[in-house]
Amino acid sequence: MSTPGRPEVLVSRTGVAEFDLLGVTWRRTTGSAAAPSVLVRTHGDHGWTAWTALDPAPTPRRAEARHARGGTEPLWVGASDGYQVRVDVRSGPVPPGLRVD
Secondary structure: OOOOOEEEEEEEEEEEEEEEEEOEEEOOOOOOOOOOEEEEEEEEOOEEOOOEEEOEOOOOOHHHHOOOOEEEOOEEEEEEEEEEEEEEEOOOOOOOOOEEO
16 A cells, blocks of 8 residues: 655564554644554454554544644454554654554
């Protein structure tokens, strides 16, 4: 799957505790650029899945935004024990505090 932008982060972990849902979040900053494109694939009994683009989470209202992290909608992936996450940015820096949740 090809996504416009430049790849900035690729995280790969295997042998983690089994999970079936994941998303990616980051720390919001004042004047943040547009959300990056986030693609994931997971590892399970049958090997690696294909890459899937995660949908961006809705932007919270101003009162909520002060305490909310930016991120993606969660994705149901089924029983998995590993993941790879690719974050592509169109311009500007990678959002700070990226983490897989």
